[in-house]
Structures are given as C-alpha cells and as structure tokens.
Amino acid sequence: MQNFINISLEIFYALMGILMIVIAIKSYKTIDSNKRFGTALFWVLISIPFIFGKLIPSNVIGLILVASSLLTLTKQVVFAKYETPSEEFGQKQSEKLGNKIFMPSLVLALVAVLVAMALKDFGSSSQFAIGAGSVVALIAAFILTKAKPSTTVTDSARLLQQMGPASMLPQLLVALGALFTQAGVGEVISNIISGVVPADSRFFGVVAYVLGMAIFTMIMGNAFAAFAVITAGIGVPFVLSQGADPAIVGALALTAGYCGTLLTPMAANFNIVPAALLDMKKQYDVIKYQAPVAIILLVIHILAMYFLAF
Numbered sequence: 001m002q003n004f005i006n007i008s009l010e011i012f013y014a015l016m017g018i019l020m021i022v023i024a025i026k027s028y029k030t031i032d033s034n035k036r037f038g039t040a041l042f043w044v045l046i047s048i049p050f051i052f053g054k055l056i057p058s059n060v061i062g063l064i065l066v067a068s069s070l071l072t073l074t075k076q077v078v079f080a081k082y083e084t085p086s087e088e089f090g091q092k093q094s095e096k097l098g099n100k101i102f103m104p105s106l107v108l109a110l111v112a113v114l115v116a117m118a119l120k121d122f123g124s125s126s127q128f129a130i131g132a133g134s135v136v137a138l139i140a141a142f143i144l145t146k147a148k149p150s151t152t153v154t155d156s157a158r159l160l161q162q163m164g165p166a167s168m169l170p171q172l173l174v175a176l177g178a179l180f181t182q183a184g185v186g187e188v189i190s191n192i193i194s195g196v197v198p199a200d201s202r203f204f205g206v207v208a209y210v211l212g213m214a215i216f217t218m219i220m221g222n223a224f225a226a227f228a229v230i231t232a233g234i235g236v237p238f239v240l241s242q243g244a245d246p247a248i249v250g251a252l253a254l255t256a257g258y259c260g261t262l263l264t265p266m267a268a269n270f271n272i273v274p275a276a277l278l279d280m281k282k283q284y285d286v287i288k289y290q291a292p293v294a295i296i297l298l299v300i301h302i303l304a305m306y307f308l309a310f
Contacts, residue, residue, distance in 0.1 A: 080161060
C-alpha cells in the first residue's frame, strides 16, 4: 500500500506540473506583448519541480525558484486570454444546479477525511487523501454538470493562472518555516521573550505564546510554518514547562496562528487569492473585514488556553 501511495503522489504532482505546462502554452499563444515570454517561462520553471522534483538536486530547485521569483518581481508574469462562458449561460447553469454545485466540494472533504483516517498508519497518507478526494470530487462534478474533460483542463488552468504566483506562496512559506527552525530562530525568540515575560507567570506566558503564534503567522503567512518555531521558542519554555496539557495547548496555539492568517496578505490562499478570483478593486478589503473577528478570537484563545490547559 505504501508503494501505491508513493506512486500515486508522484502522478498527482506530475499532473499539476502538466497543467502548468498548459498554462505556459496558452500564455505564449494568447498574450500579445513581449511578456508572453516571461509568463510562459515562469510556468515552465514552476512545473519542473512538480514533474521532476525527486530527480533534481535541491540546489537546482532553489535556482529555479529564484529565477521564477525574479520574473514575478520584474512584472513579467501576466494573465493569458481564455474563453469564458457568457453571463447568460452562467445564470442558466446556476438556476439549474442550485445548491448542488457545492456537492463536489463536500465530496472532496468527506473522501479526504475518510481516506486519511483509513490510511493513518502509512506515510504521506494525508497528501494522498487530498489527491484521492480531488479525483472523486472531479468525477462527481462531471456527473453533476455533464461538462467535457477539456473544460476541466481549461478552467483549472484559468483559475490557477488567475491566482498567479501567489498560488506558490504557501509551499514556499512552509519551506521557510522549516528553514527558520533549523537555523535556531526559536531559540533566539526564546531569549528575547525571557527578558520580557516572567518565567513563572502562566498568564503572560500564554499571552506571549498566543500573540507570538498570530504575529509570526502574519510574517510567515502560514500557521504550520510558525508553529514549530514559536512552540520551540515560547510554547515549551513558558507554557508547557509549567504543566500545561500539550494537546490543549497545541490545538489552541495552531488556531491562534489561524487568527494571524486572517490579518496578513502573506496568507495568499486565504486573502489575496479570493480578492483575485473575485476581481476586487481593493485587494486588502478581505483582511479589513476579517480583522475585528481575528482580534476577538485571539482574546478568546488567551482565556481558553489559560483556563483550560492548566
């Protein structure tokens, strides 16, 4: 079973890379300006780690990411031209499908959870579960909409390109979090906090941990990336060392990080991508409306961790 999971994951990654090649070809053919070269090159470069990742040395992958970042920085990556359905067709399909349109999303989540639980003893089971859920959800979407397979490729390419380079940000931020952990950033943070927070104060330790998770998540854009660094630097020496329940502390710390996710443009998949997909005039309006909720939730997290974890 483990071999099947490993091979399936390689297939999933390769398919994502092939989709990026489709975007590159579409960009080269439909963009009128010289930026078609930069846009096509960007998507080709990004596709290489997905298709050939295990065969390429890590330093070469790093150079590919640097090159693709330079293309983004110099604004050489733009949106290609896609044929989109008319507003009338969209309205007709909306009325026809109604709330059934949400079924593929529910199927994806349900299948992913069930597969992850069933294969929890195998390595990379969670990634495989998401891939399996996506396949089943795609089949459900075909049954529901009667769409052609070519529509799947075209619309997937369009949505991925509409998100643009921001779609790569979550993976890069997770890698950055691992790098920070290896570099000993947690220890540095611990030394800084020890000069401000009393070592024997549970309350101030909890406050530092919760706010540290939120703030570092705002910097990293990803709560998972922040968790290892802040837990090593603040959670262990200032909260867990005083007898707090690790299960409660860990769960609340991670969701405190999610509060930081609501407050930062670095969390591209939550804040910048929706703004791009909805074609919002002010790309940070999503964050503006989420901020009060995030602040209230942070206060609740501090109280919950202080009263429930000890």
